Amino acid sequence: MNPRDLLLGSFAAALAAADPLQIVPRHLPSPPKGRTVVVGAGKAAGAMALAVETAWPADRPLEGVVITRYGHGLPTQRIRVVEAGHPVPDESGERAAHEILALAKSLGEDDLLLVLVSGGGSALLSAPVPAVSMADLKAVTRQLLACGAPIQDMNTVRKHLSTIQGGRLAVASRAQVVALVISDVTGDDPTHIASGPCAPDPTTFADAQEVLRLHGVEPPASIAAHLARGAKGEEPETPKPDDQIFTRVENVVIATAHQSLMTASAFVQARGITPMVLGDSVTGESREVAKVYAALARQIHQHSHPLKRPVALISGGETTVTIRGNGRGGRCTEFLLSLAVDLAGLDHVHALAADTDGIDGSESNAGAILLPDSIARAAALGHSAKAMLADNDGYSFFAALNDLVITGPTRTNVNDFRIILVQ
Structure with missing residues (x-):
């Protein structure tokens, strides 16, 4: 095998090992008594949703919405795939994120919230707090991208500007929550993947402020004010690892580097x-x-x-x-x-x-x-x-x-x- 073919073949093998169509069915939970709602975000969301549909029993209810990057969607029947902006968030992702929150809130204790999480979800699953506009979220995202901030630092900021990330999606629902996670971060910690919508968040508002200071980012006034209020305890923190909410939440990492x-x-x-x-x-x-x-x-x-x-x-x-x-x-x-x-x-x-x-x-x-x-x-x-x-x-x-x-x-x-x- 010539060197070029060997290099390309090794890359193809690496991709095949992370194919959602092959991996997701092996990790699906059993259908619940009630509804099953599938939500999620990331570059793999379309393929993950299709994998769920293909493997889910045809006689059991299934519905939901996932968000993926423009050009990454796939045709599905029961789970709607929405395309949105990445790496800079946009209004399409914002609308779909609010729809996902509404679905999560509609579920009861006999229902299942199946969350499909993959890299890219931090930008795609964008539902900023009321005090922060999408324009301001875009502005601070562009600054963080330009300065070369590590993804963990970027996500510390994003979690504290979001109504859905940093564990808040799990908090929004009374259902059993199972998150299937394809990891795109070093260490494979679900809190860092798509800004951990179903994972406890150990970081704080003060940490988010420090990230901006460390990387020389001058945020829009609305973001600076929101983080300052949070650091003073005037805004609710993200749920922490000892929060009882996570006793009914399972994060399963199904593919890794x-x-x-x-x-x-x-x-x-x-x-x-x-x-x-x-x-x-x-x-x-x-x-x-x-x-x-x-x-x-x-x-x-x-x-x-x-x-x-x-x-x-x-x-x-x-x-x-x-x-x-x-x-x-x-x-x-x-x-x-x-x-x-x-x-x-x-x-x-x-x-x-x-x-x-x-x-x-x-x-x-x-x-x-x-x-x-x-x-x-x-x-x-x-x-x-x-x-x-x-x-x-x-x-x-x-x-x-x-x-x-x-x-x-x-x-x-x-x-x-x-x-x-x-x-």
Whole structure:
């Protein structure tokens, strides 16, 4: 198998391990005495809803609404799929979130609220508190995205501006609550996935204020005032881990980055490549993480240590990009471009980095492939890898080489996938 096919095959294996159509049916609860209402949000919501419909007994009641990103919907019969804005929330998501809250409140003790949670739900499931407008929520979201704040920090703020996140969806209902969760965050803690609509929230209003201060974000006046009131105890806090409400709530993580990485590891091992899984919780600036990985790749290439070639370095997690330039791209192409600069055309080293949701940043690609001659081919076209990295222009670099990885919506999301093949 040639290097390009091996890289793409490993990514396909990782995606298959997180396919909602295969995973969700295995974790469905038994139908209750009363109604079953399905709600949820995330990039996998459409596929998860379809999986529920396919596996649910035809003679048992089923209804609901889920929210997914534009272009990620699927045709369903009993669960309505609404498309909305991501990564910046919009009014479509807001309307659907209020509908979800109303459904949750309509349920009784003999009913089941089945919640389908996946990455992207933090932006999609947006029902801001009355004091905060959607315009102001959009404004603070854009600032947090631009400054490279980790997703956990972003969600700390979002939970304290929401009527539905941070465990509040579970609080709204008297029904038994089961949340099936596809994790896109390091650590796989449900409180951080889609801002934990059914999970207890250990953070506070004061924590949200500190996040904004730490990242130099100047929020709209309505948000600053709401957080200040909350920090003084004048607004209700999110439900905490010791809240009795969670005795009737179950959060079940059904797919993780670790599962996908191990599947990819088995894929390359079956093809005579020694896998080295570097972890599913890699964070930090994309370009800085790439430098560390480049050093390890050189060590293996030059000294056959700590493993003899051929080796596949496999990792997941969620790196960040602090926007300094005016280019196009996301954290995966940024990682690869930095890796290219640091490796400087080292022979027999190939790499792929892609987001498992099929979208790297705000572009149409999942990621890209780096080859030993990528920098030389780009230079022949008049492109400087260093200059384009400085401009955060990884997308344009790999687009010029026809080395983008384009999958379209995968309708799942277990964070980034990276593999470096050292032959």
